Amino acid sequence: MAYKFPPISYKLPEFMHGADYNPDQWLHDPKVLKEDIRLMKLANCNVMAVGIFAWAALEPEEGRFDFAWLDRVLDTFTENGIFAWLATPSGARPAWMSQKYPEVLRTGANRVRNLHGERHNHCYSSPVYRERTAIMNAKLAVRYAKHPAIVGWHISNEFGGxxxxEYCQAAFRSWLMAKYGSLEALNLxxxxxxxxxxxxxxxxxESPAPHGDIAVHGLNLDWRxxxxHQTVDFYKHEVSALKAANPELPCTTNMMDWFYNLDYRTFADELDVISWDAYPTWHEASSDGNVAARFAFNHDLFRSLKKKPFMLMESTPSLTNWQAVSKLKRPGMHRLSSLQAVAHGADTIQYFQWRKSRGSSEKFHGAVVDHVGHEHTRVFQDVAELGRTLAGLNELIGTRVPAETAILCDWDNRWVINDAQGPRNSGLHYEQTVMQHYRALWELGIPVDIVGSNDDFTNYKLLIVPMAYLLRQESGEKIEQFVRGGGTAAVTYxxxxxxxxxxxxLxxxxxxxxxxxGIWSEEIEGLYDHDRNSVLMNADNTLGLDGNFEVRELCExxxxxxxxxxxxxxEDFYAGRPALTVNRLGDGRAYYLAARITxxxxxxxxxxxxxxxxxVCHAIRSVLPAGVTAQLRSDGDTDYVFLLNFSGSEASVELDDSGYTNAESGSHMAGKVELAVNGACILKRKRHLLGHGI
Structure with a gap:
C-alpha cells in the first residue's frame, strides 16, 4: 500500500496556495493585473484558477474568439513564478448562445424551458451545447495545453441540476434500455x-414530474x-479534447459539501484529482465543534473518493455573501480551518476569490483583496501568514491519512431513505445520524474513511453501517465476510x-x-417528536457500559x-426487548443498535x-478535551499529528511519550501542548512507535 503519492503537479511539487482569479472582470483597467501580481507574491500565493466564467470574454460572439487577454495573464504568471488551473468556461453560457440556440437552456421538471441566466442553466444532453463546448475546449487545448504556467484543467464549475x-428524455430511455434490456425487467x-x-x-x-409521476420509487431512484451518469458523461465530453492535446495535465472539477443531487463516487474514476469547495458557517455557537466535525467528515469523504490527497479548490478567506448570516472569521480561524483541510488530506488551500467583484451577486463575497485594493487588511495578512506556514510543510505533500475505520455511506441509499414513505415522514434524519456517529470518532481522534458499497473493506478494522436502508445482496455478503475475517461492524436500525x-x-x-x-427486525416504530423511550444497559454486559440513554424518533x-x-x-409495550446486541461470527463481531439514541x-x-x-489506533494516545480533535497523516516513516482546537476556549493536551517534535519549528515537544482559542499545533513522530496496523 502506497504511503506517499506523487504531487498533484510536478511543475509545482509543493502546497498550492491561491484563489479563483477573474481578470476578465477587469479588462477595462490594465493596471489591475500588474497590481494583482504584486499582491499575489505578498500573499505567498503560487497558483490561481483562471477563466471559470469567462466564456463571453473568450468568445464575445459566435465564432469570434479573443485569447489575447488570457495570453497576457498566463504569460505574466510565467514571468513571475505563478501557476494556473485553467478552466473550461462551460459553467455559464453567453447570452448570444441562449438567444440563438434556446435548446441549450434547461427544461424544468414542470416541462417549462428556462430563460437565460444563472449558472449551470444548460442541458448536458443538448447537441448544440456539446458542440459549442467541444469547439471552445479544443481551442483552449491547442493554445494552452503546453503553456508553462498551466498545472491542470479546472472543468466547468460546481456541476449540478x-x-x-426531450433530449434528456430520450437519453434517459436509452440508459434504461441498456440497464434493463427489456420493459418486462424494468416493470419488475x-x-x-x-x-x-x-x-x-x-x-x-418519462422523468419524474410534479404534475406526473413521483410515486414509483424505482423511477425516482433511476432518474437520480x-x-x-449524464453529468459524468458531459464531463468526459469536456475532457476529451484537453487530454488529446496533453494527457499529462490533470483534470478536476470542483465538488460541493456532501452534495445531494449527484453521486460523486461515479466521478471518481474520471477525475485525476478530487477537488471540492468548503464553506463552513463558523461561529454559530460558542464552540465550533459541530461545524468542524461536519466539515471533517466532508474532507474525509472527498479524500476517500480516490484514497489519496485532494484539493481544497474553494474556501473563503473571510466570509461568504450567501449564507443566512455572513459571519467574519475570528482571529486564528483562517489558519485553523485551513490546517483542518490539510490534516484530512488536502494538498492545496485555495479561495473564492482573489479580488472582490465590484458588482453583481458576489460583490460582497469574501476575497483576499478587498474593495480597498491593498494588502493592509486583516484578511490579507491572515492569508499571507498561512502561505508562509504551508511553504514550510512541503514534506507533507502526497502523504496518506492511514484510516483503520470506515463509515459506509452511499448516495443511492441517501436518496431512497428520503423517498421511503415509511415510519417517519416528518424526517428520518439520515444525514444527522451519520454525523452523530462520525462526531464520536472525531472527538476520539480516530482517522476515518467514508466508503461506498463498491469499496474494499478488507484493510479496515472497524466498519460503521448507519441506516443502510438500501443494501445490495452482494454488499451484505461483503460485510459478512469482513466480520468473519476478524473485523468489527456496527450496524444500526x-x-x-x-x-x-x-x-x-423478503x-x-x-x-x-x-x-x-444475528437478529430479526420484526417491526419499526416511528415516534412523534414529543415521544421518548430509553435504552437500559444490561448489568455486566460485555462492553462494560452502564447507564440509561434517551431514545427518540425510531425504535425497532x-x-x-x-x-x-x-x-x-x-418503556412502552416493548420494554425489556433487545435494543443493543452483539453477534460473534467467525473471528469478528457485529453490533446492532435498534434505536436512535440521542x-x-x-x-x-x-x-x-x-x-x-x-x-484501532488513535491519532494520539492522549485524552482530548471536548471540541479538540487530533488528525493524522503519514508517509510510512513519519507521522504528522494535527491538534486542532474548535472548542471556542483555550485548551491543553497532555502528550504521550512517543517522542514529538514541532513540525514547524523543529523543537522537541513534551508534557502539555497549550492551544489558544482557534489554535492548531502540528507534531511529528516516528511512525513505528504507535504500531499502526496498516
Whole structure:
C-alpha cells in the first residue's frame, strides 16, 4: 500500500496556495493585473484558477474568439513564478448562445424551458451545447495545453441540476434500455403493477414530474442515477479534447459539501484529482465543534473518493455573501480551518476569490483583496501568514491519512431513505445520524474513511453501517465476510430493508445482514417528536457500559437469534426487548443498535469500546478535551499529528511519550501542548512507535 503519492503537479511539487482569479472582470483597467501580481507574491500565493466564467470574454460572439487577454495573464504568471488551473468556461453560457440556440437552456421538471441566466442553466444532453463546448475546449487545448504556467484543467464549475427536455428524455430511455434490456425487467424492478403503472412501450417512460409521476420509487431512484451518469458523461465530453492535446495535465472539477443531487463516487474514476469547495458557517455557537466535525467528515469523504490527497479548490478567506448570516472569521480561524483541510488530506488551500467583484451577486463575497485594493487588511495578512506556514510543510505533500475505520455511506441509499414513505415522514434524519456517529470518532481522534458499497473493506478494522436502508445482496455478503475475517461492524436500525431497485428484501429484515448481526427486525416504530423511550444497559454486559440513554424518533422491535443482548428498551409495550446486541461470527463481531439514541455520550463511550476491541489506533494516545480533535497523516516513516482546537476556549493536551517534535519549528515537544482559542499545533513522530496496523 502506497504511503506517499506523487504531487498533484510536478511543475509545482509543493502546497498550492491561491484563489479563483477573474481578470476578465477587469479588462477595462490594465493596471489591475500588474497590481494583482504584486499582491499575489505578498500573499505567498503560487497558483490561481483562471477563466471559470469567462466564456463571453473568450468568445464575445459566435465564432469570434479573443485569447489575447488570457495570453497576457498566463504569460505574466510565467514571468513571475505563478501557476494556473485553467478552466473550461462551460459553467455559464453567453447570452448570444441562449438567444440563438434556446435548446441549450434547461427544461424544468414542470416541462417549462428556462430563460437565460444563472449558472449551470444548460442541458448536458443538448447537441448544440456539446458542440459549442467541444469547439471552445479544443481551442483552449491547442493554445494552452503546453503553456508553462498551466498545472491542470479546472472543468466547468460546481456541476449540478437536471434537465427534462426531450433530449434528456430520450437519453434517459436509452440508459434504461441498456440497464434493463427489456420493459418486462424494468416493470419488475420498478414494481409498476402498483397503481397500474405498467409500461407497454418505452416512449411511455418519462422523468419524474410534479404534475406526473413521483410515486414509483424505482423511477425516482433511476432518474437520480441517470442525472449523475449524464453529468459524468458531459464531463468526459469536456475532457476529451484537453487530454488529446496533453494527457499529462490533470483534470478536476470542483465538488460541493456532501452534495445531494449527484453521486460523486461515479466521478471518481474520471477525475485525476478530487477537488471540492468548503464553506463552513463558523461561529454559530460558542464552540465550533459541530461545524468542524461536519466539515471533517466532508474532507474525509472527498479524500476517500480516490484514497489519496485532494484539493481544497474553494474556501473563503473571510466570509461568504450567501449564507443566512455572513459571519467574519475570528482571529486564528483562517489558519485553523485551513490546517483542518490539510490534516484530512488536502494538498492545496485555495479561495473564492482573489479580488472582490465590484458588482453583481458576489460583490460582497469574501476575497483576499478587498474593495480597498491593498494588502493592509486583516484578511490579507491572515492569508499571507498561512502561505508562509504551508511553504514550510512541503514534506507533507502526497502523504496518506492511514484510516483503520470506515463509515459506509452511499448516495443511492441517501436518496431512497428520503423517498421511503415509511415510519417517519416528518424526517428520518439520515444525514444527522451519520454525523452523530462520525462526531464520536472525531472527538476520539480516530482517522476515518467514508466508503461506498463498491469499496474494499478488507484493510479496515472497524466498519460503521448507519441506516443502510438500501443494501445490495452482494454488499451484505461483503460485510459478512469482513466480520468473519476478524473485523468489527456496527450496524444500526433501518438497515437491509430494500435492494438496489428499492424493492423490499423478503425473508426478514435486515435482509442480507441478518446472519451477520444475528437478529430479526420484526417491526419499526416511528415516534412523534414529543415521544421518548430509553435504552437500559444490561448489568455486566460485555462492553462494560452502564447507564440509561434517551431514545427518540425510531425504535425497532428485534429478536435476538444468535446475538447476545447488551441493552434493552425501558418503556412502552416493548420494554425489556433487545435494543443493543452483539453477534460473534467467525473471528469478528457485529453490533446492532435498534434505536436512535440521542445522547452523544453514548456514542463516545460505545465507539471508545469498539475502537479498543478492534485494535484501532488513535491519532494520539492522549485524552482530548471536548471540541479538540487530533488528525493524522503519514508517509510510512513519519507521522504528522494535527491538534486542532474548535472548542471556542483555550485548551491543553497532555502528550504521550512517543517522542514529538514541532513540525514547524523543529523543537522537541513534551508534557502539555497549550492551544489558544482557534489554535492548531502540528507534531511529528516516528511512525513505528504507535504500531499502526496498516
Amino acid at each position: 437536471d434537465c427534462h427536455c 424492478a420498478w414494481w409498476t403493477t402498483f397503481w397500474s403503472h405498467t409500461y407497454t412501450d418505452w416512449s411511455q417512460v 442515477r441517470f442525472v449523475s 433501518w438497515s437491509g430493508i430494500v435492494d438496489e431497485n428499492d424493492l423490499c428484501h 425473508g426478514g429484515f435486515p435482509g442480507p445482514l441478518r446472519t451477520t448481526v 422491535l428485534i429478536h435476538a437469534e444468535t446475538a447476545e443482548v447488551l441493552a434493552v428498551y425501558g 445522547e452523544d455520550t453514548f456514542y463516545q463511550s460505545f465507539y471508545n469500546k469498539l475502537v479498543e476491541e478492534a485494535g
